[in-house]
Amino acid sequence: MTQKVLxxxxxxxxxxxxxxxxxxxxxxKSVKSSRKYIQIAASIREIGLVEPPVVTRNTGEEGHWLLLDGHIRMEVLKDQGVRRVKCLVSTDDEAFTYNKRISRLAPVQEHRMILKAIERGVSEEKIASALDLGTRSIQKKIKLLDGICPEAIALLKDKACTSVVFDTLRKMIPLRQIEAAELLINANNYSVAYANAILAGTPQAQLVESSKPKKVKGITPEAMARMEQELARLQEGIASIQDTYGQDHLHLTVIKGYVGKLLGNTRIVRYLAQNHAEFLGEFQTITEITPEEAAVSE
Known part of the structure; x- marks a missing residue:
């Protein structure tokens, strides 16, 4: 039976x-003095409205519409004297913010979009004006990936890494950049502080300027030496888990299925409840493990 797509x-x-x-x-009232408002206003003024507001029909009043998403954009349009606007019409009147349902542009993606715009003949000045940034900021975004190896870029292409994080990675050799990118992803931490901690724990031989001693603000040479050792042990642990993850997950799935069948037998459950209640509780816990919990336990 086919289902109708809504x-x-x-x-x-x-x-x-x-x-x-x-x-x-x-x-x-403070919105109009915010950075976001100023940036949106500059973008609309320079290149027009890129993302249309989302509206739905006002069932209670013919000819009127309810604004679901794009309140700041609409304020900018009003202030710029725009009288008519092209809108996306929602079939659902739920007033949630649609922007919360989409992924924000990652720095690597923004870098590539700026390069494409330049290739099409858009000047750096026009891009800077549209984003309400200085030309120096645009130039820094253009050079974001200079000195970063392709493998590390691929790992971080959709991650929220700031330009300072890439500045830190640039101090490492390519192989270490890949390892650092994996550490950032595994920890789901893309902060500058964590990137600096990885740099502090990087052996001298894995730095681009290996002849110069590492200098990380607020960290002594002794602390860096300890961090190198701790980071090396952490990487060994991660590698060990990755090597056995598939096999361990398979074993857990088989065990869960077997225990589930045992607990499907009322005689076995009755026996365990009367003689080994502590085992019964543990077996029931095993059968209730979800795939997400299994991944964490491993």
Whole structure:
């Protein structure tokens, strides 16, 4: 039996008078002085509206619309004197922020988009104006991946690493960059502090300038030596887990299935409850383990 697919949006954009769009939440007065508002205003002024506001039909009042997403964009359009705007029409009137359902642009992706814009003839000045940034900031974004090996870039292409993190990776040789990227991902920590900790724990021979002693602000040479040892042990532990992960997961799945069948026998359950209640509790815990919990336990 085929099921009907329900679309989240209407097929066509709707061009609507700004005055006919009603916001579903009040805007704080301080918003217009915020960095986000200024950046959106600069972008719309330079290259126009990139992401259309999301609206839904106001069933209680014909000809009026409810604004689900794009409140700041709408304020900018009003301030710039725009009277009509092209909108995406939602078939659902739930007033949540759609931007929370999408992934934010990672620095590596932003870097590639800026390079593509430059290849198409867009000047650095125009890009800087659209993003409300200085040309020096744009130049730094252009050079973000200079000195970073392709393997490390591939690992971090969709991660929220700041430019300072890449500056830290750039001080390491390619093989160490890959190891550092994996450490960042495994810890799900892309902070500058953690990147500096990895740098502090990096052996001197794995630095680009291996002849110069490491200098990390706030960390003494003795502390760096200890961090090198701790980081080496951590990497060995991670490697050991990765080597046996598949086999351990298979064993756990088989054991869970077997124990589940045992507990499906009422006579066995009765016997365990009467004679080995502590085992019964543990067996039941095993059968309730989810794949996510199994991954953590390993």
């Amino acid at each position: 679309f989240g949006f209407e097929n066509e954009f709707a061009t609507i008078r700004v005055a006919d769009i009603l916001p579903v939440r009040a805007m704080n």
